[in-house]
Amino acid sequence: MIARRALLWLTVSAMLVYTLFPFYWALNGSLQPAARLFAIPADYWPWPPSAESYRSVLANSVFLKAVRNSIVVATCTTLAALAAGSLAAYALARFRMRGQNVALGMILAMTMFPQIAVVGAIHSMMTALGLYNSLTGLCLSYMLFTLPLTTWVLTGFFRGLPRQLEESAYIDGAGPWKTSGM
Amino acid sequence: MRRGIDLHRQQERAGWLFMAPTLAILAVVGFYPLAQTFATSLTDARMAGGEPTQFVGMRNYFDLLSLGPFWTAGLTTLVITAVSVAIELALGLGIALLLTSRMRWRGLLRAAILIPWALPTVVSARVWNYMLVDTYGVVNDLLVTRLHLLPEKVAWLAEPGLAPSAIIAVDVWKTTPFVTLLLMAGLQLIPAQTYEAAAVDGASRWQQFWKVTLPLLMPTILVVLIFRALDALRIFDAVWVLTRGQLGTETVATFTYRQMIDFRKIGFGSAASVTIFAVIAVFVITYLWLARAGMETEE
Numbered sequence: 218m219i220a221r222r223a224l225l226w227l228t229v230s231a232m233l234v235y236t237l238f239p240f241y242w243a244l245n246g247s248l249q250p251a252a253r254l255f256a257i258p259a260d261y262w263p264w265p266p267s268a269e270s271y272r273s274v275l276a277n278s279v280f281l282k283a284v285r286n287s288i289v290v291a292t293c294t295t296l297a298a299l300a301a302g303s304l305a306a307y308a309l310a311r312f313r314m315r316g317q318n319v320a321l322g323m324i325l326a327m328t329m330f331p332q333i334a335v336v337g338a339i340h341s342m343m344t345a346l347g348l349y350n351s352l353t354g355l356c357l358s359y360m361l362f363t364l365p366l367t368t369w370v371l372t373g374f375f376r377g378l379p380r381q382l383e384e385s386a387y388i389d390g391a392g393p394w395k396t397s398g399m
Numbered sequence: 400m401r402r403g404i405d406l407h408r409q410q411e412r413a414g415w416l417f418m419a420p421t422l423a424i425l426a427v428v429g430f431y432p433l434a435q436t437f438a439t440s441l442t443d444a445r446m447a448g449g450e451p452t453q454f455v456g457m458r459n460y461f462d463l464l465s466l467g468p469f470w471t472a473g474l475t476t477l478v479i480t481a482v483s484v485a486i487e488l489a490l491g492l493g494i495a496l497l498l499t500s501r502m503r504w505r506g507l508l509r510a511a512i513l514i515p516w517a518l519p520t521v522v523s524a525r526v527w528n529y530m531l532v533d534t535y536g537v538v539n540d541l542l543v544t545r546l547h548l549l550p551e552k553v554a555w556l557a558e559p560g561l562a563p564s565a566i567i568a569v570d571v572w573k574t575t576p577f578v579t580l581l582l583m584a585g586l587q588l589i590p591a592q593t594y595e596a597a598a599v600d601g602a603s604r605w606q607q608f609w610k611v612t613l614p615l616l617m618p619t620i621l622v623v624l625i626f627r628a629l630d631a632l633r634i635f636d637a638v639w640v641l642t643r644g645q646l647g648t649e650t651v652a653t654f655t656y657r658q659m660i661d662f663r664k665i666g667f668g669s670a671a672s673v674t675i676f677a678v679i680a681v682f683v684i685t686y687l688w689l690a691r692a693g694m695e696t697e698e
Contacts, residue, residue: 225497229508232494235572236512242537243526259540301420308417312410320418327429329683331633333655334672337439337665338432361428368421387406393413 247271289352294359301360302367307397309368310375311383321372327365335361433676440669447663459670469671472654475647479563480631483570487627488620490571491578496612498579499586509583516576524640527569531555531641562646569637574630578623585619586612625686632679651675 246254247270248263274280308314309321339358340349348354386396440459444452463469498509515523530537533554542549555565589612597607635652638644644653655675659668 225502228493228497232497233508233511236515236576239523239526239530239572240514242530246529255535257535257540258544259535259537261537297424301424304417305421308414312414312417313407314411314414317414320422324421324425326683327425329629329679330433331652331672331675331679333633333635333652334436334676335429335432336656337659337669337672338435339428342427342432342435357424358428360424364421364424393406393410397413397417 286352286355290355290359293352293356294363297356298360298363298367302364303371305368306371307375309372311397312393321369324365324368327361332362436669436672439666440673442666444666444669445663446659446665452666455666459667460674462667463670463674468649469651469654471647472649472651475563476632476634476650476652479567479570479634479650480628483567483574484624484627484631486567486571487575487578488623490575491582491623492620494575494579495582495586496608499583512579513576515573516580518573520573520636521640523573524569524637527565527572528556528641531565533557556641557646559646562642562648566634566637566641566648569641570631570634573637574627578627581623581626582616582619585616588619589615621686621689625682629679629682632675632682 245261245263248266248268249260250267250269253260305324309317339361343349343351343354343358346354348357383396441454441456442452443455443459494512498505498512502508533539533552533556536555538555539549539552543552553561555561593611593615594607597611602610633652634650635656638648638650638653639656642648644650644657649657651671652675655668655671658664658671662668
């Protein structure tokens with residue numbers, strides 16, 4: 218019994234070391250003074266810690282701009298994907314339409330093809346639209362990866378919601394627009 | 400009845416309107432570029448070249464298929480995919496079994512093992528690069544200087560025999576959490592009564608695993624296998640950061656990128672893209688076919 222517990226925790230520790238050590242190493246590196254980064258033998262404990270790297274990265278205008286860009290792109294991609302995706306998902310989950318499964322399958326197929334197959338064409342399209350090297354262009358191309366997933370996940374979510382409310386709305390004479398709350 | 404038909408028609412019209420934004424966006428960023436890539440693959444287009452583009456028919460495809468490096472890249476991609484997916488599945492299953500069993504700090508451990516999945520690959524591959532460097536890398540420091548497990552320092556990323564394994568190691572580190580997560584979800588779908596019944600019948604833990612867990616987990620394993628294989632066949636960022644596709648680590652994705660961006664051969668690169676797309680489509684169709692066959696036997 219004790220041997221078994223020991224084996225269990227040994228396995229868990231090995232798993233944690235493998236998973237977390239690279240993070241520790243990045244943290245360690247970030248707190249070492251630049252001169253100690255390439256020390257041989259390696260220095261495992263950043264003591265005394267140095268704020269040198271943090272100071273220089275936070276004073277770096279390129280880095281700060283990149284952070285701002287990431288936040289802007291992430292926000293607008295998420296909002297746009299949610300807006301378009303939730304509408305499509307509601308229709309896919311609740312309305313009975315011809316060609317519904319084909320549409321769902323095509324949306325899923327979007328997540329499966331290799332990105333390398335479209336980068337060239339997206340590049341020339343963005344250049345033609347004057348969106349090359351712009352945040353709008355970046356947001357738009359990210360929709361290719363986020364929108365299918367959003368639609369799929371939300372379709373599952375809407376299917377899980379109780380139907381009774383909508384049914385009573387239909388019985389009371391509301392059309393699909395009113396019922397969905399649009 | 401009349402009202403029912405009416406509602407149907409209304410739903411149909413509203414439905415397509417609801418789907419219009421999504422379909423329009425996907426048409427612009429998905430279908431159109433894909434069609435464009437296919438059209439370009441039949442020409443000799445070059446990036447930023449002033450020369451007029453000419454239609455060359457299937458020539459790019461013939462050139463591609465008679466090119467040794469493309470086949471080498473294809474083989475490398477298949478080997479990386481097969482080995483890393485196999486390891487991820489084995490490790491992921493082990494960890495998933497461990498983390499669904501009753502133990503202390505289970506929630507905390509579950510959160511901890513998911514961390515690698517949350518980090519962008521470019522960033523984690525950089526960290527691994529820093530760890531694997533032969534001279535000051537911490538991996539050599541641990542294995543050689545501290546633990547004396549190896550006689551001398553190893554150039555993990557600079558030796559042709561080792562570079563692919565380094566890429567596999569990073570891929571395994573990054574995606575095992577994803578596999579674990581899906582397998583844990585699958586394990587939770589197996590009702591506890593099945594195990595109780597097996598235990599009453601005198602099945603050992605080992606027998607329970609082979610006769611109950613594994614067969615009931617098969618559908619989940621199949622999904623994981625396909626999703627991971629599709630992802631691994633497209634592997635790009637880890638390779639690009641760690642070796643730039645040198646030393647026997649060129650994959651079809653880095654090969655295509657090199658043709659398009661470095662050599663500016665957009666037409667030829669597009670032909671390579673379409674070929675990868677076709678191979679992946681075969682995988683997807685096989686999967687859908689298998690899934691449907693699986694559903695029919697269940698019914």
